[in-house]
Amino acid sequence: MTVVTKRSSMTFFSDPTDIMSHRVRMVLHEKGVTVEIVDCDPENVPDEVRELNPYGKLPTLVDRDLSLFEANVMMEYLDERFPHPPLLPVYPVARANSRQMITRIDREWTALARVILKEKTGKRVDTARKALRDSVIATNAIFEEKPYFMSDDFSLVDCAVAPILWRSNLLGLDLPAKSTVAIREYGERVFGRECFQLSMSEVEAEMRD
Structure with missing residues (x-):
């Protein structure tokens, strides 16, 4: 947490292509938060972001005199700051399980996705793509159990x-249709939500064309 010059409204400095920025935008729109979303080039981060964020990176969320620079912290802050609709369970054990699941997603999926998106080609990319593809396919049974994750x-x-x-x-995951039916149905369910539709940048909206 960094103390910064007080702002009159919430501002979210976002990378329009970034997975972590995207997830925070989903929360903002699910909560119906009045926020100024500022799309930034991650290769040319504005000086204001560098002043607000000790790492000078995206995403960065500013709410009056509060500056946050870790996406998962932003999501939990927004859930507590705007309690309706709640996006974490009420009970401590269930909340802990949700937090742990997000940590697993980051370690087992997000990290691999970042390697693929950043490096694009090469042995490390091929290895990461296979590992991510296999991991996603293996979760199909989980998606069968509940309407959401x-x-x-x-x-x-x-x-x-x-x-x-x-x-x-x-x-480039090329997920097989027969063994990922539940994942595809889940995707249609979540991608159709208003918060997801509103959360997409122009670049993200074209990713599945």
């Missing part, structure tokens, strides 16, 4: 999962 209700976990699945074609 291990839950009857839309949650922060879905905000972490959906941006990766949306990029499945861009990532």
Whole structure:
């Protein structure tokens, strides 16, 4: 947390292509938060972001005199700051399980996706793509159990999962139709939500064309 010059409204400095920025935008729109979303070039981050964020990177969320620079912290802050609709379970054990699941998604999916998107070609990319593809396919049974990811209700976990699945074609995952029926149905369900539709940048909206 960094103390910064007080702003009159919430501002979200976002990378329009980034998975982590996308998940925060989903939360903002699910909550109906009045926010100024500023799309930034990650290769040319504005000086204002460098002043607000000690790492000088995106995404960065500013709410009056508060500056946040870690996407998962932003999501939980927004869930507490704007409690309706709730995106984490009420009970401590369930909340802990949700947090742990997001951590697993980041370690097992997001990290691999970043290698593919950043490096584009090469042995490391091929290895990451196969590992991510196999991991996603292996979760099909989980998607069969509940309408949302291990839950009857839309949650922060879905905000972490959906941006990766949306990029499945861009990532070159080539998911087999027969063994990913539940994943595809889940995708249609989440991608059709208003918060997801509103969350997409112009670049993201074209990723599945």
